[in-house]
Amino acid sequence: MAGQFERMDTENGTGGSASPDTFGRSDEEAEETVTMTPRELLTKLHTAWMNERLAPDLLPPQIEEIECMLELLRNMEVNTAKLEKKDIRLGVHKMEVDRIRYLISSYLRIRLAKIQEYCWDLQTKENTRNSQAPSLMSPEEQKFLKEYIENLESHLKNMGTQHMPRTMQALQPQTMSTSSNLDSFLFLRVSQDSSIIVDDADGREEEVSLEAGSQHIIRYRPVAKLVPSGSVDLV
Amino acid sequence: MSGMYGEIALELIKELDRHKGKLPPFQENELRQALDEMQILFEQNQRDVSMNIPGNPEFLAALHLRHAALERNKQCILAYLYTRLKVITDLRWDHGPVIPAEVRANMTEQEVQFFANYNKTLANYMGSLGENHGLDLTQDLKPPKTLMVEIRVLQDYGEFELEDGTSVLLKKDSVHFLPMSQCEALVQQKIVEVVQKQKSLHQK
Numbered sequence: 322m323a324g325q326f327e328r329m330d331t332e333n334g335t336g337g338s339a340s341p342d343t344f345g346r347s348d349e350e351a352e353e354t355v356t357m358t359p360r361e362l363l364t365k366l367h368t369a370w371m372n373e374r375l376a377p378d379l380l381p382p383q384i385e386e387i388e389c390m391l392e393l394l395r396n397m398e399v400n401t402a403k404l405e406k407k408d409i410r411l412g413v414h415k416m417e418v419d420r421i422r423y424l425i426s427s428y429l430r431i432r433l434a435k436i437q438e439y440c441w442d443l444q445t446k447e448n449t450r451n452s453q454a455p456s457l458m459s460p461e462e463q464k465f466l467k468e469y470i471e472n473l474e475s476h477l478k479n480m481g482t483q484h485m486p487r488t489m490q491a492l493q494p495q496t497m498s499t500s501s502n503l504d505s506f507l508f509l510r511v512s513q514d515s516s517i518i519v520d521d522a523d524g525r526e527e528e529v530s531l532e533a534g535s536q537h538i539i540r541y542r543p544v545a546k547l548v549p550s551g552s553v554d555l556v
Numbered sequence: 557m558s559g560m561y562g563e564i565a566l567e568l569i570k571e572l573d574r575h576k577g578k579l580p581p582f583q584e585n586e587l588r589q590a591l592d593e594m595q596i597l598f599e600q601n602q603r604d605v606s607m608n609i610p611g612n613p614e615f616l617a618a619l620h621l622r623h624a625a626l627e628r629n630k631q632c633i634l635a636y637l638y639t640r641l642k643v644i645t646d647l648r649w650d651h652g653p654v655i656p657a658e659v660r661a662n663m664t665e666q667e668v669q670f671f672a673n674y675n676k677t678l679a680n681y682m683g684s685l686g687e688n689h690g691l692d693l694t695q696d697l698k699p700p701k702t703l704m705v706e707i708r709v710l711q712d713y714g715e716f717e718l719e720d721g722t723s724v725l726l727k728k729d730s731v732h733f734l735p736m737s738q739c740e741a742l743v744q745q746k747i748v749e750v751v752q753k754q755k756s757l758h759q760k
Contacts, residue, residue, distance in 0.1 A: 391686035406720070412703055419700040419737050426696040429685070433678075433693070437645065461684045468677040476641060476670045481633050484591045486598035489630055496631060497638060 359393055363421065366390055370428040372548055375508075375555035377541055378501035379435045379443065380548060384459040387425055394418055394425075432458075436466050441498035444470060503542040510536050513552040517543045561597065561625035565590040565632035572639050579643050581662045587633065594629050597622045644671050648678060649694055652744050695740050705736045706751040713747050 357365070369383045401414045436443060436458065443457065443466060450456060458466065474492055482490045516530040519540075531537065531553065547553045564586050571583055601622050604615055644667055647655060653675055660668070678693075685691040713726035724732055726742075731751065742748045 387685075388687060391689070391691065395686070395689065415735070415737075416700065416703050419696070419703070422691075422737075423696040423699055426691065426693045427699075429691070430693050433681070437642075461681055464684075465677055465681040468680070469674070472670055472673040472677065473638075473641060476666055477634055477637055480587075480637050480664070480666055482630070485594055485630060485633075486626070489594065489598070489626060492634075497634060 362386060362390060366424060366428070368554055370424055372555045373428055373431050376548055377503060377505050378545065379432065379439065379457050381455060381457060382432070382459045382462065387429070390421065390425060394421055432462065433465065436462060437469060439500055440466060440470050440473070441494040442500040503545060505541055506538055507541055508536065508538055508556050509544060509553045510556050511553050515547055515552045517547070519543050561593065561622070562628045562632070564593060565629045568636040569632050572636060577643060579640065579659055579662050582664045582667070584664070587636070590629050590633055594626055597626050640667065641670060645674055647671065648675060650744070652694065652741065696737065697740065700736055702736060704733055705739065706731060706733050707739055707748040708751050709748050711747055
């Protein structure tokens with residue numbers, strides 16, 4: 322599904338942007354982010370982007386990181402504007418800015434694509450969410466979802482249900498709603514020792530420990546909770 | 557109306573299947589017929605219910621059959637409408653905010669309205685990013701591999717100003733070497749095309 326938005330090759334085309342060398346120069350620009358250097362921030366975003374791209378469901382938003390990186394990008398653009406046109410650093414910087422912007426745009430696009438695809442399911446989750454639990458969407462994404470569903474439903478009503486016999490006029494989203502396939506298989510790399518409960522074919526439950534550094538092919542469902550926590554990364 | 561219940565609604569679904577990911581002309585007639593069929597089925601059921609002697613199994617079977625047909629028609633009609641809308645949202649990403657005329661001709665007024673609303677929703681969202689500085693997500697669709705790209709102009713465009721203040725004259729069939737990030741929108745609108753670097757056949 323994400324394919325509709327992501328016209329990209331399957332290999333990690335921006336892999337280079339995670340390499341810290343090309344970004345190292347702007348360390349001084351980010352002193353206000355006390356806890357994280359731009360390098361760490363970029364690595365974090367890169368992981369978030371990979372996870373979001375590979376996970377079948379919507380992951381918790383990394384909205385602060387995105388906002389922070391966008392601000393860095395604006396600073397970088399201001400700085401590069403000061404450089405002379407012939408300066409060799411200009412091209413390198415511009416390329417880096419383009420790459421990071423791609424990373425962020427792609428990340429947010431994948432999320433929008435998921436929000437659209439699973440709109441009713443996400444709306445239900447949002448409405449039944451415990452008020453203390455964090456939302457799966459940023460406030461802006463929630464607004465997007467709300468407007469999208471309104472638009473969608475009003476169209477379906479005007480063109481369809483409104484012209485149906487009166488007992489059939491209710492629009493029942495649950496009959497059209499799709500939700501993520503949590504049983505799809507994925508590759509993952511373990512970054513922190515963890516353990517999961519896996520159902521085997523006979524319906525028995527089995528605890529499997531995941532060692533840091535190991536790689537697995539596994540069904541998404543048992544590890545779904547580990548992905549947002551950063552214990553495992555999808556690859 | 558002829559044939560079995562639900563046949564026309566099925567036609568709508570088949571039509572979707574034949575044109576996966578594309579937007580063929582809106583089947584207004586078929587949609588109307590499927591809706592009319594629902595109305596007729598509904599009235600027959602109403603009549604039967606009012607005349608029905610409770611517990612008569614013959615009536616009951618007919619009632620159930622018609623009700624199933626009603627539900628099926630509803631599902632097919634909604635699937636038809638919904639799937640078209642999904643294609644329409646993709647248009648925004650593939651072609652930008654203006655629908656190409658040939659696609660526009662296949663859309664209903666309401667679908668155009670849906671597109672406009674979607675456009676607005678998306679624009680609101682994109683504008684809110686980066687502390688309201690905005691980020692155009694419909695750009696940077698491909699991972700950047702090169703900084704500059706060679707493009708050929710497909711239609712006269714006139715002056716095109718680059719970020720650094722210089723401007724180039726985009727004249728039909730002229731070829732330019734421009735920053736990749738700035739000509740993506742032009743490519744989407746089919747004003748320019750990227751010149752593919754083709755390796756010569758004789759090259760080893």
